[in-house]
Amino acid sequence: MMQTTAWGGPAASGAIPSDDLGIAAVSPLEAVAAALGVINIVLLIRRSIWNYAFGLAMVILYAPVFFEQRLYSDALLQLFFVAVQLYGWWAWRRSAGRMGDILVERLDWRGRMLWTLVGALAWLAWSSGMRHFTDAVNPYWDGAVAAMSVTAQALQAKRLIETWPLWVAVDLVAIPLYWSRDLKVTTLLYVLFLLMSLWGWRAWLRAERATT
Secondary structure: OOOOOOOOOOOOOOOOOHHHHOOOOOOHHHHHHHHHHHHHHHHHHOOOOOHHHHHHHHHHHHHHHHHHOOOHHHHHHHHHHHHHHHHHHHHHHHHEOOOOOEOOEOOOHHHHHHHHHHHHHHHHHHHHHHHHHOOOOOHHHHHHHHHHHHHHHHHHHOOEOOHHHHHHHHHHHHHHHHHHOOOHHHHHHHHHHHHHHHHHHHHHHHHHHHOO
16 A cells, blocks of 8 residues: 655665665656555545545556566456445445544454455465466465455445554565565555554544544
8 A cells, every 4th residue: 555765865884775675676657656555545544535546546556566576466456456446435425424524333243253254265265276377476475465455445445444453464464575576665665554554543443432
């Protein structure tokens, strides 16, 4: 879900040159997608329906970035996200309160168990297919990011607060994966996503308490 800028200033003694970090070689597509991701998450935390406009643009740009790195689960995930972003935009418009606020809800324990079971089965089935029928890199690792992201995005469209702890889990799994594939800006983006997901979780908890 975000973007970071290259750090300026003189290098400290023993520091790794920026070229070795891959920052100078970042594709413009990846950089723009990451920037859109930052805007997307800020608007999501604020419960602004316009998060979906920036999210839609981000996932469209990220599809070819992940495909080039043979992260096929992530590449296909972006195409799925196009549909989910459009659905979420529609659902949020319908569910806005009388003052235009997006109301926060939560699952009961049965709902959490069901979503967890469905997500786990989807991860195993999808990752197994990627392993046997493609040359995907780290199919189970990549598949975990994909399965959790699909689940988190669906929960987000339903305005369920459980979306945030799941996004935290996505970020923690995705950070080392993207670093291993030399997607340095995207790795830094997901570090920022992690911090913003914790912020969003707290903000939605406050919004939930304010309406109860």
